[in-house]
Amino acid sequence: MKVASGLWDVIKREVRLLTSRPIYLVGMTVVPICMALFFVSLLGEGLPKRVPAAIVDLDHSQTSRQMARSLEAMELIDIKGEFDSYNKAMDAVQRGDIYGFFMIPDDFERDAIGGRGTKLTFYSNLTFYVPGTLVFKGFKTMAVTTSGRIVQTTLSSKGAPDALTGALLQPMTINNHPLNNPWMNYSYYLSTSFLPGLLELMIFLMTAYAICHEIKTGRSNEWLATGRGDIWTAIVGKLAPQTLVFTVIGLGMNALMFHYLHFPHNCPTWHMTLGMVLFVIACQGFAVFICEIMPNLRLALSLCSLSGILAFSIAAFSFPVQAMYGGIAIFSYILPVRWYFLIYIDQALNGMALYFSRYYYAALLVFPIMAMLFAPLLRRAARKPVYVP
Amino acid sequence: MLRGFWNDMKEWFLETAKVLRREFGLVLSSPGTLLFFFALPLAYPIIYATIYNTEVTRDMPVAVVDNCRSAESREFVRHADATQAIKICGYASNMGEAKRWWEEKKCYGILEIPADYSRRTYRGEQGVINFYSDMSLLLRYRTFLESLTSLQMATDADLRTMAMNTLGISAPGQESGVETESFFLGDPEQGFASFILPGIVVLIMQQSMLLGITFLSGASDDRKRLHGGVDPAAIVASPSAIVIGKALCYVMIYIPLCIYILHYIPVWFALPHIGNMWQAILFMFPLLIASAMLGQTLQIMVTERESAFIVVVFTSVAFLFLSGLTWPRYAMQPLWKLLGDIVPATWGVEGFIRINNNGATLAQQSTPYHWLWRLSLAYFITAWLVTRWKNRCVAKC
Numbered sequence: 001m002k003v004a005s006g007l008w009d010v011i012k013r014e015v016r017l018l019t020s021r022p023i024y025l026v027g028m029t030v031v032p033i034c035m036a037l038f039f040v041s042l043l044g045e046g047l048p049k050r051v052p053a054a055i056v057d058l059d060h061s062q063t064s065r066q067m068a069r070s071l072e073a074m075e076l077i078d079i080k081g082e083f084d085s086y087n088k089a090m091d092a093v094q095r096g097d098i099y100g101f102f103m104i105p106d107d108f109e110r111d112a113i114g115g116r117g118t119k120l121t122f123y124s125n126l127t128f129y130v131p132g133t134l135v136f137k138g139f140k141t142m143a144v145t146t147s148g149r150i151v152q153t154t155l156s157s158k159g160a161p162d163a164l165t166g167a168l169l170q171p172m173t174i175n176n177h178p179l180n181n182p183w184m185n186y187s188y189y190l191s192t193s194f195l196p197g198l199l200e201l202m203i204f205l206m207t208a209y210a211i212c213h214e215i216k217t218g219r220s221n222e223w224l225a226t227g228r229g230d231i232w233t234a235i236v237g238k239l240a241p242q243t244l245v246f247t248v249i250g251l252g253m254n255a256l257m258f259h260y261l262h263f264p265h266n267c268p269t270w271h272m273t274l275g276m277v278l279f280v281i282a283c284q285g286f287a288v289f290i291c292e293i294m295p296n297l298r299l300a301l302s303l304c305s306l307s308g309i310l311a312f313s314i315a316a317f318s319f320p321v322q323a324m325y326g327g328i329a330i331f332s333y334i335l336p337v338r339w340y341f342l343i344y345i346d347q348a349l350n351g352m353a354l355y356f357s358r359y360y361y362a363a364l365l366v367f368p369i370m371a372m373l374f375a376p377l378l379r380r381a382a383r384k385p386v387y388v389p
Numbered sequence: 390m391l392r393g394f395w396n397d398m399k400e401w402f403l404e405t406a407k408v409l410r411r412e413f414g415l416v417l418s419s420p421g422t423l424l425f426f427f428a429l430p431l432a433y434p435i436i437y438a439t440i441y442n443t444e445v446t447r448d449m450p451v452a453v454v455d456n457c458r459s460a461e462s463r464e465f466v467r468h469a470d471a472t473q474a475i476k477i478c479g480y481a482s483n484m485g486e487a488k489r490w491w492e493e494k495k496c497y498g499i500l501e502i503p504a505d506y507s508r509r510t511y512r513g514e515q516g517v518i519n520f521y522s523d524m525s526l527l528l529r530y531r532t533f534l535e536s537l538t539s540l541q542m543a544t545d546a547d548l549r550t551m552a553m554n555t556l557g558i559s560a561p562g563q564e565s566g567v568e569t570e571s572f573f574l575g576d577p578e579q580g581f582a583s584f585i586l587p588g589i590v591v592l593i594m595q596q597s598m599l600l601g602i603t604f605l606s607g608a609s610d611d612r613k614r615l616h617g618g619v620d621p622a623a624i625v626a627s628p629s630a631i632v633i634g635k636a637l638c639y640v641m642i643y644i645p646l647c648i649y650i651l652h653y654i655p656v657w658f659a660l661p662h663i664g665n666m667w668q669a670i671l672f673m674f675p676l677l678i679a680s681a682m683l684g685q686t687l688q689i690m691v692t693e694r695e696s697a698f699i700v701v702v703f704t705s706v707a708f709l710f711l712s713g714l715t716w717p718r719y720a721m722q723p724l725w726k727l728l729g730d731i732v733p734a735t736w737g738v739e740g741f742i743r744i745n746n747n748g749a750t751l752a753q754q755s756t757p758y759h760w761l762w763r764l765s766l767a768y769f770i771t772a773w774l775v776t777r778w779k780n781r782c783v784a785k786c
Contacts, residue, residue, distance in 0.1 A: 027699045031703055035703070035707065038707060042716060042722070043716060044722075045720060048720030049720075050720075051717070091753070093574060093747060094743060094747050094749035095749065096749075096756075100574075117566065117568070118567055118568070119567070119568040119569070120567060120570070121569075121570045121571070122569075123574055125575050126575050126579055127574065127584065127587075127661075127742050127743065128717055128742075129576075130715065130716065131719075132574075133531065136571060140569075147568075147569055151567075155558070159558055167513045167552075168549050170545055171510050171544075171548035171552060172510055172517070172545060173515060173516070173541060174517075174519075174520050174540070175519050176520050176522060176533075177520065178524050179521055179523060184527065186527060189526065194706065201702065202703065205698055209698075209699065213695075297695050298694065301695055302698075309702060309706075313440050313441070314440055316526075318527070318581075319446070320526055320528065322446065322449075323445070324441075324443060325442070349524070350523075350525070353492070356492045
């Protein structure tokens with residue numbers, strides 16, 4: 001009974017604190033909601049198609065003009081113009097007007113039909129990875145089909161039966177099946193990883209802020225006393241209102257992506273909901289753990305910012321952990337968002353059985369347990385608050 | 390009258406110099422600002438470089454379901470194993486078993502060869518092989534796709550030559566074909582570090598400076614609270630002298646860091662670095678000024694040291710996306726483009742990576758360069774207004 005009433009008092013005290021300062025409102029609701037809308041709207045198209053590109057046609061033949069027209073018709077590429085030399089096209093790339101160009105050499109048609117050998121070259125600017133890759137893909141398709149057409153013409157002229165030229169052109173083919181994302185939608189990875197990443201960052205910061213601010217302002221004794229002197233009651237009571245707010249926001253993000261925008265969601269709703277609830281608690285556990293080993297507002301916030309920001313790179317949303325150096329890859333797994341992302345991939349994207357993700361859910365539970373184990377450290381700091389101005 | 394003007398000028402310069410000196414003292418005496426102004430820009434590029442230094446992903450495990458069991462299918466699998474992307478992790482007896490491997494994360498792709506593969510290729514029909522790719526990361530799929538495309542073209546060429554020999558037609562030799570060749574500009578290895586690092590370091594410079602400046606301003610507010618509304622460490626000076634004096638201090642600190650980040654980091658980690666370094670530094674100069682002014686404008690949102698974290702840290706993610714590094718700016722809605730326009734790092738990233746990776750000259754990057762100067766001026770005005778407002782508050786209190 002004592003615990004329950006203490007818990008209730010801490011919660012009431014915390015709600016008063018949260019509503020008394022705008023920084024809580026901003027950090028807990030305004031920032032995550034605005035960022036969610038920002039990401040979803042920015043990445044709305046899924047793929048930045050119609051990449052600005054150009055052609056350098058030195059041949060000016062019927063074939064080359066036909067290729068130019070086919071390139072213009074491509075979905076991936078937006079042909080901005082034609083240049084008459086390599087140098088001019090390169091200048092446009094360096095200026096940033098185009099992301100790549102396709103070069104048709106002198107006498108291309110004559111040499112190709114005459115069997116004298118010629119070469120199509122194309123340049124893609126990978127300084128910008130996504131548009132560079134898309135432009136490469138468009139150009140490659142163009143080059144391969146053109147060269148195929150010319151091989152076909154050569155084969156016919158050498159007397160291969162018409163029925164066979166098709167098969168001779170491509171005696172075998174590999175059909176690619178991109179599982180569960182045949183649209184190659186980039187937003188399915190960026191939105192689903194960066195939004196939880198951002199939520200994680202804000203939970204880290206607000207948790208550390210709320211706890212260490214008590215110590216900074218010297219009110220931590222009062223906080224502990226409200227919890228009837230029990231540090232676990234004090235921590236749980238203090239964080240419960242935040243847990244509620246962040247969980248609602250996290251589930252709102254999920255609803256936005258999976259329900260309104262129809263992101264792949266191949267599992268029962270409660271799989272992702274459970275994941276989100278555990279994720280929010282895991283993030284709080286991580287931040288509490290940092291406050292316990294470093295009960296100083298500035299240091300705790302620094303460490304939380306550091307891990308929250310590095311999470312975007314090291315939790316491997318775009319570059320695989322398996323390809324990182326072993327010593328670095330380990331750090332990926334000490335962040336809650338990594339486990340949440342793995343749950344998303346397994347459950348929502350790939351629709352696997354819950355069995356295959358069991359460790360990911362379990363890993364999220366480790367964070368609050370760690371925080372609870374080290375709570376006595378925080379009690380010591382809360383009893384004797386030290387603030388170094 | 391002229392004499393009065395000269396005296397005012399002298400006064401102003403003295404004030405600016407005093408502010409500059411005091412700001413240096415404040416920066417060097419607080420561990421927090423040392424962390425933001427020195428530790429962060431020095432350490433972050435190295436951390437990021439170590440994360441992405443392997444550049445590419447290769448030899449990803451792939452399972453084979455070979456229903457054909459012919460010499461041709463085995464040869465194909467051997468060739469697939471030899472590509473950069475694929476490492477055959479084993480033969481599964483059927484698709485069910487292969488799927489199970491995929492679910493247990495033992496493989497990231499499944500190569501399925503149908504029973505009639507070699508028969509069809511011999512008959513002059515098209516042989517079809519299926520590749521199922523795990524899509525948990527786009528980079529894996531991209532790497533698979535590239536290796537498989539080359540593998541298909543090579544296998545086709547072999548089979549074609551063989552088929553034409555049996556038909557008695559002379560095969561089109563190398564000289565008569567149309568070759569294709571592709572070049573990757575700016576990142577010839579197609580590596581991940583080479584693409585992301587040159588942009589990120591620019592963002593790190595802006596963000597660490599913003600954090601440091603807002604932190605200093607929060608510290609001053611903290612001191613005001615302790616001393617009844619007056620910051621004992623502040624110099625009494627005109628707002629313009631304060632703004633310019635402080636900005637000079639920050640820019641002077643960041644110029645050596647600029648050389649470290651823009652020159653030594655790419656050299657140490659073998660990142661693309663073909664542009665002229667002096668032009669790059671000349672280009673970055675207005676970025677530093679604009680960031681210093683933007684930081685002094687953002688002071689208005691920070692009233693204690695620690696809120697600097699909450700106000701500034703999350704913007705790094707937003708600014709990264711607004712800069713167009715991951716999501717190109719041509720595909721953005723006008724509102725987001727406009728928002729990106731007013732962030733110095735957007736132009737800094739764009740101009741710097743084109744100079745550094747594409748070897749552009751400063752003249753070719755005149756648009757971002759001019760934008761950076763415009764932003765410097767605009768944020769100088771806002772910083773001046775904020776500083777004036779803050780000083781007036783003190784006078785009133």
